[in-house]
Each structure stands twice: as C-alpha cells, then as structure tokens.
Amino acid sequence: MTDLARTPQQIGNLVRRARKKHNFSQTQLAERAGVRQETISLIETGNPAARLETILAILAALDLEYRIVPRGKTSPADIEDIF
Numbered sequence: 153m154t155d156l157a158r159t160p161q162q163i164g165n166l167v168r169r170a171r172k173k174h175n176f177s178q179t180q181l182a183e184r185a186g187v188r189q190e191t192i193s194l195i196e197t198g199n200p201a202a203r204l205e206t207i208l209a210i211l212a213a214l215d216l217e218y219r220i221v222p223r224g225k226t227s228p229a230d231i232e233d234i235f
Contacts, residue, residue, distance in 0.1 A: 156224070161198030163207065168196045170214040184213035 157163045171181050171192075178192040185192075187206055195202050195210065211218055 159198070160195075160200040160202065164196045164198040167192075167210060167214070170216060171196075174214060176214075181210065181213055185209040 155166050157166050171178070174181075176184070178196070179189045182189040182192045185206075186209055191202075191206060192210065195207065208218060
C-alpha cells in the first residue's frame with residue numbers, strides 16, 4: 153500500500169482504511185499502539201493536534217511507516233479524489 157497524505161484529514165483516512173484492512177477496532181488498535189481509543193478516533197477524524205510520536209506509534213501498530221519524499225506536482229484537491 154503506497155498512499156499520499158498532505159493533510160490531517162488524509163492521514164486520518166489512511167489510518168482508518170489500514171485499521172479496517174487489519175480488521176482492528178479502534179480499541180484494538182489503541183491497545184497495540186499504547187494510546188487511548190479516543191486518540192484513534194481523533195486522528196481518524198483529522199484532528200490536527202496529534203503528536204508526531206503518537207502518529208508514528210499508530211503507524212507502527214498497523215505495520216506502516218512514515219517516509220519523507222520530495223513533493224509531487226499534484227494539488228491537494230487531486231489527492232482528495234483518492235479518498
């Protein structure tokens with residue numbers, strides 16, 4: 153799975169899709185990541201106040217990783233079409 157996210161909402165959508173692909177409830181993912189279920193809910197709804205450390209723990213629990221690459225030429229609106 154290779155997806156692109158540039159906004160908190162897009163990150164939240166990707167986390168939700170990956171969680172469902174793994175058949176985890178929010179509670180199960182929270183336990184695996186060492187956070188509260190409410191934190192998973194906030195991230196999945198695009199809360200911009202999530203800490204990077206928390207995002208990284210959730211991605212690790214989903215067997216995903218964070219990568220930094222040069223920005224492509226597409227606009228944020230184009231990315232939203234993916235979701």
